[in-house]
Amino acid sequence: MKAERPRHIGARIQRFEDIRLLSGSARYIDDIRLPDMLHLNFVRAETAHANILEVDTSGLADLDFPTWVFTGKDTAGLSMKAHQDYPEMQYSEQPLLAEGKVRFVGEPVAVVLAEDAYKAEDAAELVFVDYDPLPVVGNMAQARDPESTPLFEGWNGNVIVQRQMKGGDLEAAKAQAAHVIRRTYRTQRQAGVPMEGRGVVASFDKATRVLTVWSSTQMPHLVRTYISEELGLPESRIRVVAPDVGGGFGVKGQVFADEILVAWLAMQTGRPVKWIENRREHLIASIHARDHEHTLEAYVSADGRLLGLTADITVDNGAYSTYPFTSAGEPGMVGKVLPGPYDFQAYEATFRAVATNKCAIGTYRGVARPSAVFSQERLMDDIAAELGLDPVEFRLKNIIRQFPYRNVLGFTYDPGSYAEALEQIRELVANDVAEAKASHACAKTRIGVGIACFIEQTAHGTPDFTRRRVPIETGYIAARLDMSPDGEVTIDLGLQNHGQGLETTMAQVAADALGIGPENVFVRHGDTMTTPYSVGTWGSRGGPLGGGAVHIAATKIADKLRAIASHLLQAKPDQIELSDGKASVRDKPGSFIEIRKLARIAQRNVEQLPEGMTPGLEAHASLDGPADGSYANAVHAAVVEIDIETGKTKLRRFVVVEDCGTILNPLVVDGQVRGGVVQGIGSAMFEHFIYDEECQPLTTSFADYLMPLAPEIPNIEVHHIETPTPLTPLGAKGLGEGGAIGPAAAIANAVANALGVSVASTPLNTNAVWKLAQHIRDAN
Amino acid sequence: MRPASFEYHRATSLEHALELLAEFGEDGRPIAGGQSLVPMMNFRLARPGHLVDINKLPLNSIESDGQMLRIGALTRHIAYFDNPLIARHFPAFLDAVHYIGHPTIRRNGSIGGSISHADPTAELAAVCVLYDAEIIARSTAGERRIRAGEFFLSAYVTALEPGEMVVGVELPVPPSSSTGSFIELAERSGDFATAAIGVSIEFSSGRITRASIVCSGADLVPIRAREAEDFLQGKPLDAAEASEAARLFATSIDPVDDHIASADYRRGLIGKLTQRAIEAACNRALDK
């Protein structure tokens, strides 16, 4: 059931949320102020692996202001339990405050509360912790050593989980292969860094016995459920509110120990409690991402056809399993997506997560796919180089062209534009390729062009989660719509907005179904008290599932409006068109009634309703993702210019051809792609979270952890192909993460092209590029 | 991430500031723009018990008597951009200022603050060493002039005694037949330099008569490339031997190996930047 004439879907309208954001009147977590509020400061572990001998809080007694202090003894038994129900996964929990042991620098050991935030920090400095150090498990090799000190009681070594995925006849592929190409690729540890850090405020109302928790989160309902289960309160007595959120990127798409802790503290102290994360805490103790090593082996026929692939995948997980996706999530995702957009039917992947004394890995934009696509696309270029084939030609030879396509693991890809996007990119960078080639004789400056071709599973549905046996069982999004007697519509959306323009795009969807203007639709989100249960905004599902749910609910109301109008105008319901605020009879100009009037009749002048119709104009809908999700596709191309003598690499051009199905708002889509691309550029060239051998973090501020600034970024060109999917009501696929997935691969391929070498790891900072160019300097 | 407590004092005159600094000794720090000091305080890595705010002191000036250029300690970094004295006589200085931080830092940071903080790669510290500047320090005991080469002792360590503060910097004005350049490489625009080279040359009849070369990134303080300077003496302005001068310098240094960059890279980079800075200075000389 589609709207008569989509007018607002696809329109480039400006965002409704912008006025409050631009004028400084948005309300973020640190703007939540409550009377008698206490401010929280953490005492965090300064050593990476140790038994706690004593937590000495006696210094607080001398202070001339009141403080409250809690340690792991007080919160004993409360923890984050993020486990996948497989025999191969070793079980662990993350206590809210360290119990007897610390496992990474930054782990919370105690909390100090005071009435003033500055004083809380003063007081926290007076807590002294005595540690008995344990051997540090500092990297993948150490973690895989069966003799390494286990991080958890009862563990056998530090491999958290190791599993396999396979499909097809790998032996046949190996037998037929004329070429076997084996490579190892490495992507570095990164942090997500939204500009607003995390924060939690909690308050317990003794009268109503309602616990209210504000959190800068992407998944308020899941936070509510966890608090309920862990603290033993009914969900009906817990309200979680995500206020305006200053960026999420998946970093805020976890349920964190501190959310449970702040809630618990509010109940313990009987006062509202506030915690605002500082930048150092964010960098060392929120979540990290992308710390991967992949060894791939490709089996290729004599004429350049990919026959099969094996992969061995290791993720340096850090100490704890994050909720709800667990330590198995990241390596499992690599195993799942490595087949990519290429047509081959023999595959085997072994994937593991290992525990080290570092911050835990969690979901950050792209979630494992930036690393997987780095390996996949570097391998494609490495194979092409070995066979002497043009990289685009080689990909076109192997790209999937027929849909639906059932891949080697049994996932079905819905229609996409994989080959068309490749061909478009080839045309768009043709001049750069020629210029690059000409520069390869030069010893001072080299130009390189690289591409990355990939698909992204978006909006995956419940079967995908139940298959994985993760604590999060589903992926649906729900919406409740209500048209008030004045004809204005409220959407209570299970999604939560943190920059992707949902207050506008969802209004556009509703407006089309209802024949009103987007400005007549008010989108509310983030508050579990008013919004229907949903998993939150992550996993590229806002457009397809949120928009889909809004469309279905709006259509239910539209149907009722048509029924009322047909009754009043004496026409058949299928003759009624809703458009421009009117319900009109098709082919009978002059025969119409204003939607506003229908809304009033439906709820006030109910004597005019058709016989048997109940008053009200509200509808609820929830939309689950397609079983295998819907696959967006894109090709990224990077043009680099390298100063051979210094390694300084300038990104001259970055081009994207992407297909996310039906576009809801081009302004928003372009913004999502470009923002993702720049984070991807950060992954490729600048961002590296570094620990020393004792797992002491070295990059603990923005002076050391470098993100792209405006001068480093070229104009990012974005081109769209629209292949609507039959799997979602609007034909939209997800797109929130795609921009971040391709750049590391594209830029690495460009550097490899410029220098005539293989590139096996990121980041490609000036030191790394300089090293890769050594042979050119030597030859000179 | 907020500072520890301190007492705040607003200096109404230079004498007042010096009295306060004498009183507080090691526990007192002057504060100007705060661009270097306050981040350290917010991280609680610096915890002075007393801050003496010197922003109202009349130390914001750039003057020359023909022989010496005197820059007041509170001169903000943007002041150099349209100053004809700097443009005419100190091109390497002007080049260097372009690399400092970003626009808001340049508006609010001061030369006194920058060199007192003594970050190993601070552009203005390198410039002072390049031009053999004299750092003018004052205390209640009087004035002390410290040669730039002796002022920077180590990373974040200067020759300033407790109670002393920088009031100005004096640079000898090079002769009219002189020029220079400053080249820096940082990971992103405005970042702390991985390495930077400043060159100042005097020339006559198509040859270099005197060369001064400073390097940031080889050590914990800016250092002069003496062998290269000596080598360039008398060499023609076509800079044909810039690479040899650079090689002499690069082989003499022992840069550190850390998580930011390898020693090999630092050495290679410093060699290359030295060559380029010499070539750039010589090209400017040929244009004159």
Added chain:
Amino acid sequence: MIDITLEVNGVTKTLQVEPRRLLADVLREEFRLSGVHIGCAHGACGCCTVHLDGTPRLSCLTFAAQCDGASIRTVESIGGPNAEHMLQQAFKSEHGLQCGYCTPGFIMTLVPFVEEMVGQKRMPNDAEIREAMSGNICRCTGYHGIVAAVRKAVGTRLESGV
């Protein structure tokens, strides 16, 4: 405690502060200006940029005690509650913001830059615009919409001759 008098967005107030209180915190708490955002507290991200006596200044690197007698402006004074300043309108039309957290810092940094270009009667090139905002980090937009917004704002002013 120190007595200071601040004029903020045209409103003058005398208050007592601990010397160590950051200007950013005083503006947020005592003056209830939620448009001042703290992104890093060490001067590297630009989110906290305000105008101090007419000049952009990082309020996380400024002690309120240093600002006695000063005139301060925050984003709330630019364009009012409906964000009517033409640079704000340009951010809106060119999609120069997504989550909005860095946005006040960009606005306060770029308003003087736009004025400077209009004063020089010229459109800055891409490199100049990006250099002008090189002290501000945005994690959402990839900077593209912000550069476009600056161009739009300067262009509109140059065209209208104002």
